[in-house]
Amino acid sequence: xxxxAQFYTLREFCKTPRDLASSLEKVAEIGYRTVQISGVCPYExxxxxxxxxxxxxxAVLTHTNPDRIRTDTHAVFLEHxxxxxxxxxxxxxxxxxxxxxxxxxxxxxxxxxxEQIAHWGGKLMYHNHQMELSKAPDGFRYLxxxxxxxxxxxxxxxxxxxxxxxxxxxxxxxxxxxxxxxxCIHLKDMTCAGKEQRMAPVGQxxxxxxxxxxxxEEAGTEYxxxxxxxxxxxxxxICLKRSYEYLTAVGFH
Numbered sequence: 001x002x003x004x005a006q007f008y009t010l011r012e013f014c015k016t017p018r019d020l021a022s023s024l025e026k027v028a029e030i031g032y033r034t035v036q037i038s039g040v041c042p043y044e045x046x047x048x049x050x051x052x053x054x055x056x057x058x059a060v061l062t063h064t065n066p067d068r069i070r071t072d073t074h075a076v077f078l079e080h081x082x083x084x085x086x087x088x089x090x091x092x093x094x095x096x097x098x099x100x101x102x103x104x105x106x107x108x109x110x111x112x113x114x115e116q117i118a119h120w121g122g123k124l125m126y127h128n129h130q131m132e133l134s135k136a137p138d139g140f141r142y143l144x145x146x147x148x149x150x151x152x153x154x155x156x157x158x159x160x161x162x163x164x165x166x167x168x169x170x171x172x173x174x175x176x177x178x179x180x181x182x183x184c185i186h187l188k189d190m191t192c193a194g195k196e197q198r199m200a201p202v203g204q205x206x207x208x209x210x211x212x213x214x215x216x217e218e219a220g221t222e223y224x225x226x227x228x229x230x231x232x233x234x235x236x237x238i239c240l241k242r243s244y245e246y247l248t249a250v251g252f253h
Contacts, residue, residue, distance in 0.1 A: 003244070004034030005061065006186060009236050011127075012038035021051050029249070030054040030241045034227045036184070037146075038063035038091065040146055047085035059083055060223050061125060061158065061184050063091035070109050071126070077120050078090045082108055082213060088117060089125040097131045100123035107149045115156030125184060127158040130139055130167035156181050160227070161212055162188040170212060172211035179219035179240060186227045187243070199228050201239045203246030211251075224252070 005027045007014060014020040020040050025036060037048070037059050052059055057095040062085060069088060071077050073144035080088055090110075095102035132143040140148075146155065161181050175182055189205030191198050202209065216224060226243040228236065 001213075001221055001253065002034050002223050003032070003187075003247045004036060004223055004225045005032045005240050005244075006036045006038060006225045008036075008039035008063070009226070009231070009240060011226045013236070014040035017043055017047065022120070024051050024055050025056060026237055027240065028245050030237070032138060032224055032240070032244060033057060033253075034225070036061040036063070036089075037085075038089070038226075039134075047081040048196045059085045059226065061085065061087040061089050063089045063127065065091050066094045066110075071114055073113050073116055077117055077122050080122060080238040085157075086121070087123050087156070089127055089184075091127050092129060093131070093142075097134060100137055103136065103142060103145070103169050111150055111154055114150060118153040123156050123183070124154065125156045125158050126141055127186070128160050129163045133164065133169050143174070146233055147181065152181050156183055158182075158184045158186060158225075160186040160188070161207060161209075162190055165190055165207060166197065172208065172215040175212065175215040175219050175221070182216070182219050182221050184211075184223045184225060185216055185221055185249075187224050188227050189231070191229035193232075198232065199230050200226065201242035201246070202226055203250075204242065209250075213252075237249075 010023045013023045035057050040104060055085050064076060094106060118123050133141050135141055136145055157178050159175055164171045164174050167226045189202050190199040191200040191205035226240060228239050231239045
């Protein structure tokens with residue numbers, strides 16, 4: 001398994017192409033060789049491919065506007081192909097989970113999209129938050145329903161360890177439950193400040209990463225991408241560096 005940096009962590013430093021290029025360079029200087037592109041400024045795919053080559057990086061996953069994925073599927077696939085990125089990601093449920101019809105529309109709209117992307121050699125990926133462990137009217141958790149309603153070819157899962165634990169779930173358990181469908185996972189730690197649950201650099205909180213790593217290895221995970229949505233006024237580059245130092249110290253690269 002390879003470790004990487006999720007650029008949503010650095011979104012405030014990626015608002016222009018020039019800043020995005022600078023952030024790519026800084027992440028490469030930390031030592032990361034793999035990245036996920038998410039939450040950044042608009043960019044030309046060929047420009048991104050050039051910058052990735054320049055800094056010795058590979059983009060293995062994105063979060064892409066779901067409407068574009070649905071309505072302009074082939075163009076989105078070709079854009080990803082231009083910088084050698086197989087995994088095309090959706091960051092959350094379009095419309096949210098407050099209304100069950102949003103989930104039904106997601107299945108109806110994106111199941112054929114996922115099958116088409118798979119036919120071309122890509123993979124549609126879905127990133128969870130805590131809501132996916134809430135129960136639908138039929139009594140099943142939405143994460144379970146997604147795994148049932150989409151074939152393994154049509155949808156993979158970018159399982160987020162923090163949000164699973166935030167929802168009261170066991171990240172290692174869910175990685176195992178979705179074995180074969182979690183080529184990418186998000187690593188972020190959970191700690192406590194007073195009565196508040198907080199995100200933390202990997203290895204600086206209370207997440208049982210030993211079990212997470214073992215489950216991911218068994219489940220066929222390829223990339224473990226470090227993400228910290230909130231760095232609580234700390235420099236996010238320093239937070240990414242702390243995570244990198246922990247992960248390399250326990251044997252990952």
